[in-house]
Amino acid sequence: MKNKLNIKTKMKSFITALMIALIFPAMAFAETDPKQDTVIIELNNNSKIVIITKSRADLASLENYDVNQMIKDLNAQLSDSVEYLEISDGKAYVNDDDEVEMKDWKINDDEVRIKLGGVEVDVDPDEIDDWDENDWEDRKKVTYEAERVDRTSHHFNIDIGLNNWLDDGNFPDMNNAPYSIKPFGSWYVGLNSTNRTWVGGPVFLEWGLGISWYNWKLQDTDFIIEEGSERIEFNQAPASVNGQKSKLTASYINATVVPMFDFSRGRRKITSIESGGVKIKKYSRKGFRFGLGGYAGYRIGSHTKYKFKENGSTEKDKETDNFFLENFRYGLRAQVGWKGVELFANYDLNEVFSTNRGPLNANNQSANLNAISFGITL
Template identity: 30%
Template structure:
């Protein structure tokens, strides 16, 4: 028992000494990083005070605008030189600290294979397998972003160029869409034009009026009155599509610390384009009651529906929310004598 206690004490002492060595290195590295940030902050604040004094002199009329501009330029150059000289001293301290670690003068216990320490937003010190590397990180503006899209609204069909005398309920017939899109800024330094593309799943529901259902007769799919009194009747097509839009985004660019940032979906947006894809499935669901027994019947098949879908779409809105309109150029049923085209109107949400 006594030997075990001695071994345990020695083990704890060894572990503690290794942890202290590691904490000493990291604390020294962070102290140097804080010193660099402090130097930059203090010199910028001093420059700000000096520039304000020059502005006061200009407002009092003791110096001209040209003289004021020249003084500001000279002051900025002087402060930049001071920052460069002071930071150079701190960087030498960092270099010496890194060399000590590489040479094994600063011992560590078991540690991860890699450690990363950041110095502000730009300088990164990374250790991999006891090898120290430094690199400058420069922010790069992303020209392509992604959004989750969800849309819903009213759905119906256009027959002979009109929806006024539609055989489908205007409120009960709906559409849903969800998917993922990518938004790429076309111009490097202009935020107006974007190319928006991706993949979506579309659900187009139609609810017939006057107790009607779709009946397949050969290559024709007709809307006929059901011999059973229906509580509900619904026909649904599901599609997998690839939408493509040219988007006009009026979000203004932002400037900070001498850099220009482009954001999206923060102002008015307008998109125009289309979509194309394939039909995944078709289904008709009817509900009725006979002798106090409720029936819920689902019939699946192609119903002679067009296998491919393509159409035009547009949206206009503010930030994430838009008014969304889409129109199928392909007929709902591929061989029907009367051509009917699906049309949808609703709300669209693009979440960054």
């Protein structure tokens, strides 16, 4: 809960008016009548409760809030110098089986907070030592919907998917090229620190930094990836060798900007669970959303790995080099989501290898390879 207090130190009388305002983001009503309805409840001692709402449906949603508990908590914080106080919708007091829980947790200095995708976990080390399975049986659970959207929110997510490359718009395995990529098992992984900024209406902007890994595994494991004198080469392994895995890995640090259209306008379903020293919040998005943007990255590492059997023993060769890879990458990113599911697709507009440094194709020319990746965002 965010309290906005205008304090006049010379005030001699106690608070004479209490305003409780339910404030919803302006974007949710960008296409509706801007007029508001006001309900004023006269109390004793010249006190009032003023409720400002957009519609009868919003007024009905007050049934989900415990106003008595809200006022008790406010009264405990008031001093004789308070003239005016306003409650924004940053904290919800939700009724559930006659129990009231305040949804915004304040983390202490000795607590640990882990936030991944739509799950947030707070752990208090002092209490977790005494935690047992009986505490979990007595856990408190509340599910509610949050209409409020922060101007900018931050989260950490993981991209997990597959990657490949296109040779002039076609997959290399169409021509049985030695640099054909194994369709399943060539994993793409991205770790992203992402900000989500509300622009207005259903428009959001997702932007941030991250680290990603391409893992190109060859379809034919009897080919070895090597750096030649003029280009990257995919050479046949000796007959005495039985190849098991052959891959090229490249890692990049990236900056990404993706405009998003979120037709739920940021509304989320939130489930909170508290047990002993453990607090868990799960955020689930609502509705359909999609976006198209771009990214740019800089290579921070690359290596090849060849796993094979020779004379009955398993061996591994790992080489670290640049392998004629382009240091920069840039491309297009598409995102689409439905409720709790988020999918992504990346396409590098620049080539994987430097100009005329790619592997030779069937026409004995340098192949023009562009990286692609797609998968799910956690």
